[in-house]
Amino acid sequence: MSRFTGKVALVTGAAGVLGTAISRRLATEGASVVLADIDLEAAQRAAAEIGGDAAAVRMDVTSGDDVRESLTGSAQRFGGLDVLVNNAGTEGGFATTTEYDDDVFDRTFAINVRGSYLGMKHAVPLLRARGGGAIVNVASVAGLQGTPGMIAYGMSKHALLGMTKTVAAEESAAGIRVTAVCPAPIEGRMMRSIESGLGGDDGTTVRSQYRDAIPLGRYASPEEVAALICFLASDEAAFITGSWHRIDGGLGINSA
Numbered sequence: 001m002s003r004f005t006g007k008v009a010l011v012t013g014a015a016g017v018l019g020t021a022i023s024r025r026l027a028t029e030g031a032s033v034v035l036a037d038i039d040l041e042a043a044q045r046a047a048a049e050i051g052g053d054a055a056a057v058r059m060d061v062t063s064g065d066d067v068r069e070s071l072t073g074s075a076q077r078f079g080g081l082d083v084l085v086n087n088a089g090t091e092g093g094f095a096t097t098t099e100y101d102d103d104v105f106d107r108t109f110a111i112n113v114r115g116s117y118l119g120m121k122h123a124v125p126l127l128r129a130r131g132g133g134a135i136v137n138v139a140s141v142a143g144l145q146g147t148p149g150m151i152a153y154g155m156s157k158h159a160l161l162g163m164t165k166t167v168a169a170e171e172s173a174a175g176i177r178v179t180a181v182c183p184a185p186i187e188g189r190m191m192r193s194i195e196s197g198l199g200g201d202d203g204t205t206v207r208s209q210y211r212d213a214i215p216l217g218r219y220a221s222p223e224e225v226a227a228l229i230c231f232l233a234s235d236e237a238a239f240i241t242g243s244w245h246r247i248d249g250g251l252g253i254n255s256a
């Protein structure tokens with residue numbers, strides 16, 4: 001497939017396991033991709049491995065200046081912007097609400113909520129200049145249900161669904177579609193951190209609990225989640241906006 005030939009995409013948190021898979025898939029399908037991450041060296045390594053004209057940029061998503069400059073700089077370098085994937089995120093801390101650290105709460109919201117807000121704020125004018133485009137926000141099943149021990153993460157992912165609907169409503173007349181994805185656990189660093197953070201052991205207890213709760217009996221691969229995100233970012237999803245999409249191995253079968 002070459003759904004992104006001639007298109008320019010920026011992925012935040014692109015040095016992480018999911019961000020790199022999204023960037024690779026976009027590039028494989030023809031996009032010029034900018035891998036943005038607070039960890040520039042890791043983003044550069046990922047961009048080099050993807051090859052082609054993939055580029056890396058240091059971007060702290062909590063900084064309005066960083067986000068604006070990275071997006072406008074990328075648009076100048078490649079001639080415009082067509083796709084933004086707000087993927088950067090942190091799991092935050094692990095404690096019940098009464099014990100949760102306020103600074104960790106603020107930091108989690110700064111990355112997960114403010115970061116995606118800033119991405120949309122500064123990408124929309126660039127997408128308008130192209131006559132439209134697509135934004136995909138990476139939420140979580142934690143944005144659809146309670147997640148004991150992870151109040152800031154769960155709240156932040158609920159907030160992402162709200163901002164997805166708001167910007168989709170504001171920008172549909174400009175041809176800009178905004179969607180969100182809600183993945184269940186994905187193999188990688190973040191789940192190792194959550195398993196040990198919530199489990200208080202080497203992580204095997206929480207890992208088996210999660211696996212048992214997922215009808216398909218396993219975590220997602222980053223590539224499976226990247227495939228959904230790239231579909232939503234592509235013209236194949238031209239009639240989809242303002243919506244969130246589970247990719248959860250059946251975890252939500254009995255949810256509304």
Ligand SMILES: NC(=O)c1ccc[n+]([C@@H]2O[C@H](COP(=O)([O-])OP(=O)(O)OC[C@H]3O[C@@H](n4cnc5c(N)ncnc54)[C@H](O)[C@@H]3O)[C@@H](O)[C@H]2O)c1
Binds near residue numbers: 012014037089140191
């Ligand atoms: N891993 C999962 O099981 C899972 C499930 C559902 C949703 N998600 C969401 O998917 C997204 C990607 O997760 P992942 O598993 O790839 O995590 P990851 O930890 O592998 O990657 C996250 C990336 O974000 C970057 N980052 C952190 N703070 C940043 C900042 N201030 N500015 C820019 N970049 C920053 C990190 O450097 C890292 O490269 C996150 O939003 C996460 O909440 C993950």
